[in-house]
Amino acid sequence: MSRRHMQNLWFREGERVSMSVHIVTFAINGRDVSARESETVLDVARQNDIFIPTLCQVEGLSSVGACRLCLVEVKGRPRLFPACVLQVEEGMEVQTESERLSKYRRMIVELLFSERNHICAVCVSNGHCDLQDLAQKLGVTHVRYAYRNPSMPIDASHKQFALDHNRCVLCTRCIRVCDEIEGAHVWDMMARGIKSRIIADLDEAWGSSETCTNCGKCVQVCPTGALFERGKSVTEMTKRRQFLTYLTMMKEVPR
Amino acid sequence: MNSEELDKIVEEEKRSRQSLEHEICVCVAAGCLSAHSEDVKAVLEKEVKQHGLGHQCKVKGVGCLGLCASGPLIAVEGGEKRTLYCNVTAQDAPEIVGALGKEPVKRLQLPESIPFFSRQRKLVLENCGRIDPERIEEYIGVGGYSALQKSLNEMRPTEVIEQITRSGLRGRGGAGYPTGLKWSTVSKAVGSRKFVVCNADEGDPGAFMDRTILASDPQKVIEGMIIAAYAVGASEGFIYVRAEYPLAIKRLKTAIHQAERLGLLGKNILGTTFSLSIELRLGAGAFVCGEETALIASIEGKRGTPRPRPPYPAESGLWKSPTLINNVETFAHVPKIILEGGDWYARLGTAKSKGTKMFALAGRVKNTGLIEVPMGINLREIIYEIGGIPEGHRFKAVQTGGPSGGCIPEQHLNTPVDYESLTKLGSIMGSGGMVVMDETSCIVDVAKFFIEFCMSESCGKCIPCRVGVTQMHDLLCKITDGAATMDDLALLEELCDVVRNTSLCGLGQTAPNPILSTLQYFRDEYIAHIEKKACPAGICKISGSEKESA
Numbered sequence: 086m087s088r089r090h091m092q093n094l095w096f097r098e099g100e101r102v103s104m105s106v107h108i109v110t111f112a113i114n115g116r117d118v119s120a121r122e123s124e125t126v127l128d129v130a131r132q133n134d135i136f137i138p139t140l141c142q143v144e145g146l147s148s149v150g151a152c153r154l155c156l157v158e159v160k161g162r163p164r165l166f167p168a169c170v171l172q173v174e175e176g177m178e179v180q181t182e183s184e185r186l187s188k189y190r191r192m193i194v195e196l197l198f199s200e201r202n203h204i205c206a207v208c209v210s211n212g213h214c215d216l217q218d219l220a221q222k223l224g225v226t227h228v229r230y231a232y233r234n235p236s237m238p239i240d241a242s243h244k245q246f247a248l249d250h251n252r253c254v255l256c257t258r259c260i261r262v263c264d265e266i267e268g269a270h271v272w273d274m275m276a277r278g279i280k281s282r283i284i285a286d287l288d289e290a291w292g293s294s295e296t297c298t299n300c301g302k303c304v305q306v307c308p309t310g311a312l313f314e315r316g317k318s319v320t321e322m323t324k325r326r327q328f329l330t331y332l333t334m335m336k337e338v339p340r
Numbered sequence: 341m342n343s344e345e346l347d348k349i350v351e352e353e354k355r356s357r358q359s360l361e362h363e364i365c366v367c368v369a370a371g372c373l374s375a376h377s378e379d380v381k382a383v384l385e386k387e388v389k390q391h392g393l394g395h396q397c398k399v400k401g402v403g404c405l406g407l408c409a410s411g412p413l414i415a416v417e418g419g420e421k422r423t424l425y426c427n428v429t430a431q432d433a434p435e436i437v438g439a440l441g442k443e444p445v446k447r448l449q450l451p452e453s454i455p456f457f458s459r460q461r462k463l464v465l466e467n468c469g470r471i472d473p474e475r476i477e478e479y480i481g482v483g484g485y486s487a488l489q490k491s492l493n494e495m496r497p498t499e500v501i502e503q504i505t506r507s508g509l510r511g512r513g514g515a516g517y518p519t520g521l522k523w524s525t526v527s528k529a530v531g532s533r534k535f536v537v538c539n540a541d542e543g544d545p546g547a548f549m550d551r552t553i554l555a556s557d558p559q560k561v562i563e564g565m566i567i568a569a570y571a572v573g574a575s576e577g578f579i580y581v582r583a584e585y586p587l588a589i590k591r592l593k594t595a596i597h598q599a600e601r602l603g604l605l606g607k608n609i610l611g612t613t614f615s616l617s618i619e620l621r622l623g624a625g626a627f628v629c630g631e632e633t634a635l636i637a638s639i640e641g642k643r644g645t646p647r648p649r650p651p652y653p654a655e656s657g658l659w660k661s662p663t664l665i666n667n668v669e670t671f672a673h674v675p676k677i678i679l680e681g682g683d684w685y686a687r688l689g690t691a692k693s694k695g696t697k698m699f700a701l702a703g704r705v706k707n708t709g710l711i712e713v714p715m716g717i718n719l720r721e722i723i724y725e726i727g728g729i730p731e732g733h734r735f736k737a738v739q740t741g742g743p744s745g746g747c748i749p750e751q752h753l754n755t756p757v758d759y760e761s762l763t764k765l766g767s768i769m770g771s772g773g774m775v776v777m778d779e780t781s782c783i784v785d786v787a788k789f790f791i792e793f794c795m796s797e798s799c800g801k802c803i804p805c806r807v808g809v810t811q812m813h814d815l816l817c818k819i820t821d822g823a824a825t826m827d828d829l830a831l832l833e834e835l836c837d838v839v840r841n842t843s844l845c846g847l848g849q850t851a852p853n854p855i856l857s858t859l860q861y862f863r864d865e866y867i868a869h870i871e872k873k874a875c876p877a878g879i880c881k882i883s884g885s886e887k888e889s890a
Contacts, residue, residue, distance in 0.1 A: 264840035281800035
């Protein structure tokens with residue numbers, strides 16, 4: 086049973102449904118949909134099986150609108166909006182697919198591939214990678230930008246896990262899950278722009294981190310092979326994210 | 341402090357000024373300080389003492405006199421007369437003191453009738469070069485805090501907002517959002533706590549408007565902030581100033597302290613029930629922290645990265661409370677608008693851009709410095725009359741709006757300076773940087789400079805800005821190295837499009853502007869680099885190009 090179904094059940098049974106919940110109706114791709122006022126366009130699109138590509142967003146964590154893959158068009162507004170943080174409004178007309186959007190999405194994925202060393206053939210996450218899936222789904226067959234081929238280190242100091250900066254897309258999922266769910270805040274971002282890099286504590290070796298609880302949540306939410314379990318070989322690293330759905334649901338259950 | 345006590349300070353200041361025959365005002369703003377104006381001031385003080393003029397003549401440090409290129413600048417005021425001296429050295433001091441009350445020293449004199457001065461219209465800068473920025477009494481003496489007095493005693497918050505709305509004032513930070521509308525939004529937002537924030541994280545290369553205001557007349561900004569806080573119902577204020585401005589910070593600290601001492605900040609301002617505290621916050625060197633949501637994160641003690649809007653800070657800003665954020669220059673306009681009325685202010689400028697705008701005029705002009713001109717003035721007037729092109733050189737383009745702006749060529753110089761016209765030309769008003777270029781500048785190189793700036797200042801949060809701008813920079817390097825093909829140019833244009841339309845904040849969204857505007861007007865220079873492997877200005881080091889140009 087999906088998270089959404091569980092949630093709906095709770096609301097159907099309970100008398101604790103807040104009376105202040107407002108329901109709005111709006112359109113996605115010309116199709117009328119209804120939503121609670123507090124929901125985002127991405128929430129509603131998923132409920133209605135409308136696909137919007139995402140990378141930095143994970144259900145259960147806060148949304149940051151950083152990867153720009155979920156950008157959608159809203160009729161009457163010149164700018165594009167990230168669906169993951171776009172609040173629904175009565176009567177708004179959202180378009181999730183257009184030639185322009187597909188082009189931008191493809192280019193953003195291309196840019197990501199050019200940024201670091203994403204070599205699927207030798208990657209532990211080959212076949213289970215969100216970036217790879219996105220490229221396939223969006224039809225990215227070539228990267229036209231020059232590969233930057235940066236020299237990036239691997240942090241294998243942790244006894245169970247490892248961090249390969251070459252595969253990192255800086256989505257900050259690991260930072261958020263560690264901060265928001267585990268409450269340890271081991272991870273953070275260092276430097277800025279193209280030099281940005283994920284660090285443990287104050288840029289220490291992960292293995293010597295005093296805040297890390299070895300819970301592995303960061304590894305499981307990582308979309309690529311940047312964070313992985315030691316001992317996994319090419320294609321072997323599958324990620325298990327069920328815990329997030331469960332934890333989020335428990336948080337949302339009215340008490 | 342109540343209104344009567346404020347009036348008393350005005351009287352005292354008037355009296356002490358009337359007892360003086362002469363005032364020697366030495367510019368102690370950043371430009372002249374770097375030309376050793378402090379030394380000049382010290383010698384002047386010594387000379388005045390030696391001449392036994394201590395009681396009739398006062399030497400004081402003042403804010404920017406404008407023509408930074410000719411510093412150190414000194415203004416000698418005596419009775420109705422005001423004499424301006426330029427390029428003054430410590431050796432000139434005895435001569436200047438000797439000439440007090442007599443004929444001015446001709447060889448140093450700078451006539452105030454030159455277009456650099458006569459073309460300007462000073463509202464924000466009215467006190468700059470006249471008052472000591474480290475004495476609140478002098479500010480009060482020239483009418484300072486009377487706008488606050490008027491607001492608190494005679495106007496309701498809604499009336500203050502109405503005057504600002506009527507004035508047509510728009511945000512001077514760059515985007516030009518109507519100030520009255522912003523104030524009204526914050527005033528209507530619901531929250532038990534509200535904040536007012538002054539954005540002094542000026543970071544455009546070559547821009548120093550905010551720095552000059554803060555170092556020359558900090559009280560004006562504080563007064564503007566207090567009025568704004570009263571209008572929107574805020575009780576806490578922050579000034580976010582970049583740490584690279586030590587002088588501005590020092591004077592701001594002094595100014596806040598003095599205002600607190602006089603009860604113009606703190607609890608029960610001017611004896612009313614209105615209270616406001618203002619704190620300084622120093623930026624740690626990130627350009628992106630000038631973007632309002634990143635600035636908020638930084639004040640909250642977080643990593644300074646922008647977040648998607650909406651919600652806008654007016655609704656959910658500092659610690660999720662309604663927050664009014666305006667730029668230094670915007671706040672500095674406020675006291676005058678309150679005193680003279682919104683309608684008076686709206687008479688200045690064009691249909692949609694009112695009042696005056698400050699520019700930091702730099703580059704290939706004779707008179708580099710800080711200017712304040714009425715909106716609607718032509719670019720040509722600014723560049724040729726106020727600035728002046730050096731003999732033997734030919735104007736090529738003017739870059740406005742810093743890294744978010746663009747280059748405007750000769751054929752568009754008759755354009756009036758206002759938000760819409762500059763945007764139409766592919767540039768922006770921006771915060772007020774204005775860099776003039778002549779034939780010795782390579783336009784591709786200029787674009788590369790600004791892209792390099794955006795690349796190193798990108799926060800790295802969103803992909804188009806982090807990677808896209810880096811790729812744009814690499815392509816520009818390829819062009820200036822003479823290694824690019826026409827396909828690279830097409831790719832560059834495609835990147836400009838994606839970065840502009842998909843980036844998270846203003847930094848990324850406007851980063852392509854320097855490339856797009858130069859491609860619009862100087863495409864042939866790009867093509868010369870690509871196809872002929874030559875840099876027309878001779879700046880880019882393309883192997884073999886020297887042979888061609890010889």
